Amino acid sequence: MEGGTMLISDRGNPAHLDMAKMLQSKNVRQYFVLGGDGTHKGAMQTFDCTMEIDHECAVVGVPKTIDNDVPMIDQTFGFDTACTEATKAVNSAYVEAKGNANCIGLVKLMGRHCGFIAMNAALAARDVDICLIPEMNIDLEKVLKHVEHLMRTKGHCVMVVAEGCGDTLIQSSGEKDAGGNKILADVGPWLKDTITARFKTLGLPLTIKYIDPTYMIRSVAANSYDSTYCSVLGQMAVHGAMAGYSGIT
Structure with missing residues (x-):
């Protein structure tokens, strides 16, 4: 596996209501977001918009920053x-x-x-x-x-x-x-x-x-520790969404 992201990283800020409507139009029921403070803030705004338009979609964040400065967890992946x-x-x-x-x-x-x-x-x-x-x-x-x-x-x-x-x-x-x-x-x-x-x-x-x-x-590709850690985080994120939680990380 290669390092980086399959979905391309972007620092742009599309309107969150537009994102919520897109999720609704595509019938997306689970939306996973990986990132730091700004990304999670945006995810929560998108979550609020899904509630406004009455679209049932589990919005789940996974803390991510290579700098390791997310206080809610001991260590970020990567x-x-x-x-x-x-x-x-x-x-x-x-x-x-x-x-x-x-x-x-x-x-x-x-x-x-x-x-x-x-x-x-x-x-x-x-x-x-x-x-x-x-x-x-x-x-x-x-x-x-x-x-x-x-x-x-x-x-x-x-x-x-x-x-x-x-x-x-x-x-x-x-x-x-x-x-x-x-x-x-x-x-x-x-x-x-x-x-x-x-x-x-x-x-x-x-x-x-x-x-x-x-x-x-x-x-670079993740080492063995980060590879295992990512698997655990991914599994927990999916478990949370499947259990019906939304607006969580």
């Missing part, structure tokens, strides 16, 4: 696979940093509002010197000084930064995508340029190997 793949990217950054003179291996990982993937991959890789996540109150000057210290003493450094730092370390434009999510500034290249500029000012030699494995991480 997270374990993402961490496994992210760790490979971090290990590659270590090999590059260690194998080149005066080199920093810099990896940007997914995590819009949380650093679960970055933190878990950093812990699993065991060779990360600095891990920056959006939950932290980051002092950039201290980070730069520590990078300088590492390069002077070790000659190499491995850094991991979560994409959500594109709204904490630097300010995003405030623009939003079609789904209403804030478009984050790209913190990876920005951090690379910032570190490069600092070392140029100091007159110190430096090479940065930058890795952004975002699409590789989220497009």
Whole structure:
């Protein structure tokens, strides 16, 4: 099986009443929605619309976000696979940093509002010197000084930064995508340029190997844990719908 989705992902927002009427016209009696906060909010609005037009349809949500920031459950499906793949990217950054003179291996990982993937991959890789996540109150000057210290003493450094730092370390434009999510500034290249500029000012030699494995991480096939977990979630969702529940997750 391949990673990704068979039904295509889209951040658009069709009118929920139109969606409810479509379900009614097709005589759809069970409607399953996979996603995070925005997706579930939309599913509930669609559920309300099915009630308004008196269409009996079980609307059931399955919590999903690769970032693992859904508080109602311990872990979202896909997270374990993402961490496994992210760790490979971090290990590659270590090999590059260690194998080149005066080199920093810099990896940007997914995590819009949380650093679960970055933190878990950093812990699993065991060779990360600095891990920056959006939950932290980051002092950039201290980070730069520590990078300088590492390069002077070790000659190499491995850094991991979560994409959500594109709204904490630097300010995003405030623009939003079609789904209403804030478009984050790209913190990876920005951090690379910032570190490069600092070392140029100091007159110190430096090479940065930058890795952004975002699409590789989220497009791979599920590992055995996530595959089993998805089966359980899918079965429970169907059981709930068959039992007559609606507007649930």
